[in-house]
Amino acid sequence: MSLNMKDQHISICRQNDLIPNSGICAELAGKQVALFYLPDESPAIYAIDNWDPIGKANVLSRGIVGDINGQLVVSSPLYKQHFDLITGQCIEHSDVKVPVYVVELVDDCVLINQ
Amino acid sequence: MLKVVIIGNGMVGHHYVEQLAASPVAAKITVIGGEARPAYDRVHLSDYFAGSTPEDLALTTKEHYLDMGVDAHFGDMVAHIDRSNKIVITESGQAYSYDKLVLATGSYPFVPPVEGNNLPQCTVYRTIDDLGMIQAQANNAKVGVVVGGGLLGLEAANAVQNLGLETHVVEFAPGLMGVELDAGGSSMLRRKIEALGVKVHTSKATELIETNSEGKGRVVMHFADGGSLATDMIVFSAGIRPYDQLARDCGLVVGERGGIAIDQYCKTSDPSIFAIGECALFDNKIYGLVAPGYRMAEAAASQLGSEGISFLGADMSTKLKLLGVDVGSIGDAHGRQEGSVAYTFSDERIDVYKRLIVSADGKSLLGAVLVGDCSEYDTLLQYFLNGIDLPSDPETLILPTNAGGSPALGASALPLTATICSCHNVSKGDIVATMDAGFCSLAEVKSETCAASGCGGCAALLKNVVDDEMAARGLDVDTAMCEHFNFTRQEMFHIIKVETIKSFEDLLHKHGTGRGCEVCKPTAGSILASLWNDYVLEEKHVGLQDTNDTFLANMQNNGTYSVVPRIAGGEITPDKLIVLGQVAKKYQLYTKITGGQRIDLFGARLQQLPAIWQELIEAGFETGHAYGKALRTVKSCVGSTWCRYGVQDSVAMALYVENRYKGLRSPHKLKSGVSGCTRECAEAQSKDFGIIATENGWNLYVGGNGGMKPRHAELFATDLDDKTLIKYIDRFLMFYVRTADRLQRTSVWMDNLEGGLDYLKQVVIEDSLGICNDLEAQMDAVVGSYQCEWKTTIEDPEKLKRFRQFVNSDGQDKAIIFVEERGQLRPAKEEEHQKISATLD
Numbered sequence: 023m024s025l026n027m028k029d030q031h032i033s034i035c036r037q038n039d040l041i042p043n044s045g046i047c048a049e050l051a052g053k054q055v056a057l058f059y060l061p062d063e064s065p066a067i068y069a070i071d072n073w074d075p076i077g078k079a080n081v082l083s084r085g086i087v088g089d090i091n092g093q094l095v096v097s098s099p100l101y102k103q104h105f106d107l108i109t110g111q112c113i114e115h116s117d118v119k120v121p122v123y124v125v126e127l128v129d130d131c132v133l134i135n136q
Numbered sequence: 137m138l139k140v141v142i143i144g145n146g147m148v149g150h151h152y153v154e155q156l157a158a159s160p161v162a163a164k165i166t167v168i169g170g171e172a173r174p175a176y177d178r179v180h181l182s183d184y185f186a187g188s189t190p191e192d193l194a195l196t197t198k199e200h201y202l203d204m205g206v207d208a209h210f211g212d213m214v215a216h217i218d219r220s221n222k223i224v225i226t227e228s229g230q231a232y233s234y235d236k237l238v239l240a241t242g243s244y245p246f247v248p249p250v251e252g253n254n255l256p257q258c259t260v261y262r263t264i265d266d267l268g269m270i271q272a273q274a275n276n277a278k279v280g281v282v283v284g285g286g287l288l289g290l291e292a293a294n295a296v297q298n299l300g301l302e303t304h305v306v307e308f309a310p311g312l313m314g315v316e317l318d319a320g321g322s323s324m325l326r327r328k329i330e331a332l333g334v335k336v337h338t339s340k341a342t343e344l345i346e347t348n349s350e351g352k353g354r355v356v357m358h359f360a361d362g363g364s365l366a367t368d369m370i371v372f373s374a375g376i377r378p379y380d381q382l383a384r385d386c387g388l389v390v391g392e393r394g395g396i397a398i399d400q401y402c403k404t405s406d407p408s409i410f411a412i413g414e415c416a417l418f419d420n421k422i423y424g425l426v427a428p429g430y431r432m433a434e435a436a437a438s439q440l441g442s443e444g445i446s447f448l449g450a451d452m453s454t455k456l457k458l459l460g461v462d463v464g465s466i467g468d469a470h471g472r473q474e475g476s477v478a479y480t481f482s483d484e485r486i487d488v489y490k491r492l493i494v495s496a497d498g499k500s501l502l503g504a505v506l507v508g509d510c511s512e513y514d515t516l517l518q519y520f521l522n523g524i525d526l527p528s529d530p531e532t533l534i535l536p537t538n539a540g541g542s543p544a545l546g547a548s549a550l551p552l553t554a555t556i557c558s559c560h561n562v563s564k565g566d567i568v569a570t571m572d573a574g575f576c577s578l579a580e581v582k583s584e585t586c587a588a589s590g591c592g593g594c595a596a597l598l599k600n601v602v603d604d605e606m607a608a609r610g611l612d613v614d615t616a617m618c619e620h621f622n623f624t625r626q627e628m629f630h631i632i633k634v635e636t637i638k639s640f641e642d643l644l645h646k647h648g649t650g651r652g653c654e655v656c657k658p659t660a661g662s663i664l665a666s667l668w669n670d671y672v673l674e675e676k677h678v679g680l681q682d683t684n685d686t687f688l689a690n691m692q693n694n695g696t697y698s699v700v701p702r703i704a705g706g707e708i709t710p711d712k713l714i715v716l717g718q719v720a721k722k723y724q725l726y727t728k729i730t731g732g733q734r735i736d737l738f739g740a741r742l743q744q745l746p747a748i749w750q751e752l753i754e755a756g757f758e759t760g761h762a763y764g765k766a767l768r769t770v771k772s773c774v775g776s777t778w779c780r781y782g783v784q785d786s787v788a789m790a791l792y793v794e795n796r797y798k799g800l801r802s803p804h805k806l807k808s809g810v811s812g813c814t815r816e817c818a819e820a821q822s823k824d825f826g827i828i829a830t831e832n833g834w835n836l837y838v839g840g841n842g843g844m845k846p847r848h849a850e851l852f853a854t855d856l857d858d859k860t861l862i863k864y865i866d867r868f869l870m871f872y873v874r875t876a877d878r879l880q881r882t883s884v885w886m887d888n889l890e891g892g893l894d895y896l897k898q899v900v901i902e903d904s905l906g907i908c909n910d911l912e913a914q915m916d917a918v919v920g921s922y923q924c925e926w927k928t929t930i931e932d933p934e935k936l937k938r939f940r941q942f943v944n945s946d947g948q949d950k951a952i953i954f955v956e957e958r959g960q961l962r963p964a965k966e967e968e969h970q971k972i973s974a975t976l977d
């Protein structure tokens with residue numbers, strides 16, 4: 023997986039651009055990607071789309087991260103719905119899901135698969 | 137597999153689909169909906185004009201049906217039912233065969249047969265498409281008329297008024313809501329509605345509508361009594377008629393005045409065909425409310441399995457807010473039952489009307505009417521539905537409590553059969569059973585039973601029942617903050633203080649589980665700030681803050697932020713005013729005077745915030761903490777410096793107080809006010825702590841607020857000198873910060889303090905707990921370590937890195953689009969977005 027990834031990867035930022043236990047946003051071919059850095063978890067980095075389909079604004083990177091029954095989630099800063107960091111599934115609405123992206127921390131670089 | 141075809145995808149048709157899909161019956165479900173969109177919440181249609189979108193109103197989506205394996209077709213009407221071959225054929229020519237057919241076609245608005253009723257200015261109020269037509273007619277219109285003064289007519293009038301039109305209601309009968317209300321209730325409702333600016337015309341039969349050739353209004357309505365009314369648009373809402381043509385055409389039995397006849401199993405005269413919802417006639421009655429429709433859907437769906445639930449009629453009591461007026465009607469509101477006696481209470485000062493209809497023996501409640509105040513509705517409904525014996529003096533049920541009225545019926549007095557949630561048919565027995573099965577918290581009961589997830593009207597009663605049951609089981613009412621911490625905010629505060637905990641990580645490690653969430657993180661962040669007053673954006677605290685605190689600005693609906701510099705006491709120099717104007721102009725920010733005597737600049741993009749603040753700080757501004765659960769504003773009046781009545785310098789005091797407590801993190805926001813005399817122009821008595829000047833010093837008031845539940849502050853101490861005043865406020869605030877629950881304003885906190893105001897006086901004035909030195913020292917520490925968070929932030933390049941839209945480019949968020957209105961920018965609405973992006977592409 024990670025070998026394969028290196029073939030199509032894009033280096034999107036450096037590790038020290040990330041903020042521990044919080045999110046930032048990157049632009050990727052016209053899309054907005056929310057990157058979350060959770061140094062105590064494995065993997066330590068997660069990427070989902072920045073668009074909040076319920077609040078209808080590009081804000082998910084600015085939500086609070088945490089867990090619901092062990093499931094890692096970010097809570098939208100607008101109306102507080104939770105989105106699973108691994109699957110993008112909205113916990114409150116079974117029919118709402120945001121895209122997720124494959125990311126990896128290699129050395130000091132954040133690599134993302136386009 | 138059993139082929140089930142459902143005609144009509146309204147609220148009831150959709151409920152049927154959900155019931156059937158969730159049942160063990162293996163069925164191939166096909167839905168044919170006449171409207172272009174899947175089922176939506178018709179009951180809340182009026183919310184559309186208050187900002188709800190069709191997506192907000194949606195009850196389901198095409199994708200969801202697809203996921204459920206339901207074959208759904210929209211925007212096509214069934215034109216014909218071929219009963220002998222068991223096939224339905226749609227207008228577009230599609231044919232579907234069925235084993236069982238369900239008619240859920242609902243009803244359509246009745247438009248009186250008057251000449252001119254088909255002019256383009258005439259509309260109806262039933263579907264989302266109708267709303268579009270109404271909105272289109274309302275553009276350029278000044279006056280709107282609603283024909284029909286019943287429940288739906290008044291809903292429509294609300295919509296017309298929300299659209300900003302001069303609103304008239306024209307009713308054929310002598311009173312409003314004649315079906316649900318007696319004459320007294322009806323005339324009180326009229327008074328209240330007229331006071332809101334709606335013009336009511338009763339006993340008016342419209343005879344002709346014609347295009348207007350003279351000045352005012354585009355059409356003119358002529359009435360039987362010779363009068364006329366000019367208007368720009370008309371909404372007909374004069375009753376509903378069942379959609380039963382399909383049934384008539386294929387020979388099913390229909391009622392004399394319409395409606396598809398059904399039995400208690402919701403079967404029509406053809407045993408393979410069911411009818412449910414507003415198109416169905418049971419016991420010669422059409423049920424024009426959604427709850428009975430849902431019961432029919434459940435009964436009909438159960439016939440396909442082994443259960444066989446019956447529908448035996450339904451209660452039509454209603455509680456509504458019409459044009460902001462509370463209206464309730466229970467049972468026999470008109471007192472038609474023989475021998476019934478009535479009790480009436482009416483208070484014309486506050487426009488409240490209440491009437492009870494009681495059986496001849498005085499034992500049971502037959503009906504009730506409430507206008508202007510529905511607080512007794514839940515209790516009365518329980519007496520009515522459950523045949524609970526009335527107290528010997530039933531009038532106490534509607535009298536104000538200070539006049540001998542009796543308190544609400546406790547949850548424990550309700551029988552198990554009592555319906556708690558009528559939308560989802562949940563009885564007290566269902567709740568008890570759910571709790572017996574181990575689902576004890578309110579949230580669990582809600583998600584297991586669906587109670588309180590419909591109209592929401594039963595939420596308070598549901599909580600009472602759950603709390604009461606918990607207490608009866610000897611369970612503690614659950615006070616855990618969230619799944620990560622099993623204690624209250626007060627307990628968390630205590631732990632952090634006693635153990636000198638300095639970070640969330642440490643706290644979680646020692647006392648919590650999991651990784652935290654958006655409830656416990658900001659709470660801990662706030663406590664850490666109250667106690668140690670570190671810079672909130674320090675790396676270890678950043679992830680704890682709500683977005684507003686993280687970016688030191690308030691997030692708006694489109695993801696931009698507002699900027700609120702502190703303008704202590706509302707006092708500002710002309711030079712500073714000019715700077716605000718210049719900054720707003722330069723960054724094209726929408727500018728508004730807030731309700732808190734300061735100036736808010738809206739629409740800043742994340743990446744603009746540092747530059748904006750740089751300029752503001754250079755001009756001497758500081759952050760206003762509009763984003764924090766912290767001190768907001770201290771409102772002032774101009775006081776003795778200028779005002780001929782002022783007895784103290786209220787502006788100087790407001791400035792002192794605001795500057796002293798700025799930056800103090802607290803369980804909820806804090807507001808204050810200082811008035812220069814008893815005329816109270818600063819509204820200090822509506823603040824968490826308010827100060828009013830007297831000849832001899834200051835009176836201190838505590839525990840007031842506006843907001844969702846306004847409450848006046850209570851007098852705490854009188855004629856204080858400056859020093860004592862501040863000492864008491866220090867203690868009061870710190871005691872609140874220590875002991876209040878999360879998001880609990882001072883008023884609610886005080887109400888929950890055992891001993892209330894008197895106890896608080898003992899603690900703060902008499903130091904009964906011996907903690908006052910500590911409280912003061914803690915306040916001094918917070919005051920002494922104040923920093924303007926924006927200043928700290930713009931001085932630190934590391935911190936500024938966060939204020940970039942993208943970590944890897946200087947691009948902008950293209951989804952943020954502004955349009956101009958009244959000379960300023962505002963966020964584009966969704967429809968405008970689509971138009972603008974279309975022209976950009």
Ligand code: SRM
Pocket residue numbers: 690691698699700728729730731732733734735736762768769805807822823840841842843844845881
């Ligand atoms: C800007 C302003 C409205 C305006 O255009 O005037 C405003 C705007 C907001 N108010 Fe307010 N309130 C504003 C004055 C008020 C007032 C009037 C006053 O302070 O005299 C009240 C009633 C008084 C009171 O609080 O006791 C008020 C009662 C609320 C409430 C209800 C609080 C309650 O206890 O019921 C909320 C919701 C909350 O805090 O949970 C709220 C929440 C909000 C929020 C923060 C909602 C949000 O999360 O987006 C709004 C965003 C502020 C922003 O800058 O983006 N706002 N809000 C006013 C800012 C005042 C200021 O200079 O800081």
Ligand SMILES: Cc1cc2nc3c(=O)[nH]c(=O)nc-3n(C[C@H](O)[C@H](O)[C@H](O)COP(=O)(O)OP(=O)(O)OC[C@H]3O[C@@H](n4cnc5c(N)ncnc54)[C@H](O)[C@@H]3O)c2cc1C
Pocket residue numbers: 143144145146147148149150168169170171178179180181182212213214215240241242243261262288291292379382412413414415423424425426427429456
């Ligand atoms: C403004 C407003 C406010 C209301 N407020 C309340 C309230 O507060 N409380 C309350 O209990 N009730 C309220 N109601 C009433 C409530 O909305 C109805 O009782 C409920 O919607 C009835 O559901 P239904 O599915 O039977 O009919 P509908 O919701 O009318 O659905 C029927 C559907 O069938 C479709 N259809 C008809 N014929 C065909 C055909 N031949 N082929 C295919 N499709 C067809 C129709 O287009 C429609 O979409 C309100 C109604 C309105 C309009």
Ligand code: SF4
Pocket residue numbers: 773774775776779780781782783786811812813814815816817818
């Ligand atoms: S409160 Fe008193 S001093 Fe202040 S403006 Fe009003 S009248 Fe004047």
Ligand code: FES
Pocket residue numbers: 556557558559560587588589590591592593594595
């Ligand atoms: S009564 Fe409507 S949600 Fe319970």
